[in-house]
Amino acid sequence: MSDATASPTAPGELEAEALRQDHRTRWLMSLPAIAIILCAAAGPLMVMVVYSFLAPGDYGNVKWEFSTEGWVSVLLQRDIFDGTLAWADAHLSIFWRSLSLSLITTVVTLLIGVPTAWFIATRPDGKREFWLFLITVPFWTNLLVRTIAIQELIRAEGVINLILLKIGLIQEPIQMMFTNFAIGFGMSYVYLPLMVLPVYAAVEKLDFRLVEAAHDLYASRWKAFRLIILPLIKPGVIAGSILVFIPSLGAYVTPRVLGGGKNLMFGNLIELQFGQGRNWPLGAALSLTLMVAVMIALIFYVRATSRETHNG
Amino acid sequence: MAETSLPATPESAAAAAPRGRAYNARTLPGFATVAICAFVIIYAPIIILVVFSFNAGTTLAIWEGFSLRWYAQAAANEQVQGAAIRSLYLAGSAATIATVAATMAALATTRTRRFPGRTMIYALINQPLMVPEIVTAVALLIVFAWVKVATGHNSMIYLIAAHTAFCIPFAYLPIRARLETMDMTLEVAASDLYASKKQVFTKITLPLLMPGIIAGYMLAFVISLDDVVITEFVKSAGQDTLPTYMLGQLRRVVTPEVNAISTVILLAGAILVSLFFWFSRGRE
Secondary structure, three states: OOHHHOOOOOOHHHHHHHHHHHHHHHHHHHHHHHHHHHHHHHHHHHHHHHHOOEEEOEOEOEEEEEOOHHHHHHHEEEOOOOOOEEEOHHHHHHHHHHHHHHHHHHHHHHHHHHHHHHHHHOOOHHHHHHHHHHHHHHHHOOHHHHHHHHHHHHOOOOHHHHHHHHOOOOOOOOOOOOOHHHHHHHHHHHHHHHHHHHHHHHHHOOOHHHHHHHHHOOOOHHHHHHHHHHHHHHHHHHHHHHHHHHHHHOOOHHHHHHHOOOOOOHHHHHHHHHOOOOOHHHHHHHHHHHHHHHHHHHHHHHHHHHHHHHHO | OOOOOOOOOHHHHHHHOOOOOOOOOOOOOOHHHHHHHHHHHHHHHHHHHHHHOOEOOOOOOOOOOEOOHHHHHHHHOHHHHHHHHHHHHHHHHHHHHHHHHHHHHHHHHOOOOOOOOHHHHHHHHHHHHHOOHHHHHHHHHHHHHHHHHHHOOOOOHHHHHHHHHHHHHHHHHHHHHHHHHOOOHHHHHHHHOOOOHHHHHHHHHHHHHHHHHHHHHHHHHHHHHHOOHHHHHHOOOOOOOHHHHHHHHOOOOOOHHHHHHHHHHHHHHHHHHHHHHHHHOOOO
């Protein structure tokens, strides 16, 4: 395994052979993991690229003939009678809902997450771990269960409506389930830890002497925050925002449970093509579109975090 | 503070603070309030869910006294029993295979100089983390639908394969982290004392790596146990796990039975995650 085992007296060729042997062993050892991922994750994605260029079958699945119709129907729809193309309004409104709700979720988690991360990072040494643990545990607990918890809260007979009715603020329960609000609220709730953790990492590295210096130079707290703190924790804030934005854009469970059948997001639109819609090539094309959108966001994430390590 | 860090007598330090009250750079107005609210918001819905799982009444909102009837009902429900066993069997198999594969891959890709293809191995291992679950789920649906028809084989093997694939990166990361911080001198010392490669591995490397492996296993187990999306698309009829069973139930009238199952899942998850923290802190 280790290069050090090569005899020091061996000529260069033997050493090179040993190195090749080492590389071969390393590849062989990685093989099981690679094989499983190729079979049950990466490989099927390649197959999906092929499927996106086929014609839809009559009862789901595909016909093996080349067609770009799947990709065309991502944005456009063909008139059944004269075959003219028009914008697919239903799709566009779903894309818009996905994008706007993901952005709203990002902003909400930002407004709550930054103070929370700041609070955790400024606790005394022994107590920080406890608060960090408190924020991490919900993140690892079941997403569906947390979504159900939100459902219990905002249902017509849920706790929020019950309290509002009791104190007489409302006469009838507010319909919160199956609205865009429910989805945004649910996603902000389930993805909040994803914002807190990277911002926390940035605040923890912050040199507080700079904030004191700003204060000594008569900066107000707000000004010190805006001009000193924010630029310094910006990489963490960007990383957190993207970490929240990515799963929001691809969310499936939260909009399905809280949004109901009418408030679809990107993920639910994809599911529809494999269920009632039965247009697999369109579903494949939609999936790849979502994947590309997420990849672009990931590139920004990598750039933000690599800048962070350079600064650190 | 900047002023007091200068070598100064107490009087001059006091004189150096120009504006009366000591300035604390670590507090920002309103931040603590927002943070406390955030913790309340995070835990309140979960606590309400847990509390109502012990409700004696049939409604979810009105408290009618403490009872374990919903737990009893869930435990007696054959569908729930089947789903629970399937969930554990699936998480156990997937986490075991994923941890073995991830351990081998971690040993192969750490503590070495760059070698041809290492970046590619990294990228492949982390690939499941970078693609939205729904995308992987429909891709698997496409491929497995074809395989199921071609082979006529319909067992849990598809779910195990799918779960293992997305568990590998979660098992890999803590194991790799542990390897990178591990002291190599012990292994060198052992081989200097004529230990065979096999002895070095089983007597030194593996025991030192164990906390990382256990942490990786826990994480993989939790991730598999929690999965809804991929399971929902890969499962054949009658292969519901607890999460997909609950997702199906949500379409019908929700009873506190769902709360009871949720509470059990929450508890199991919380215990596993706490253990994970315990083991991953094992690095010195």
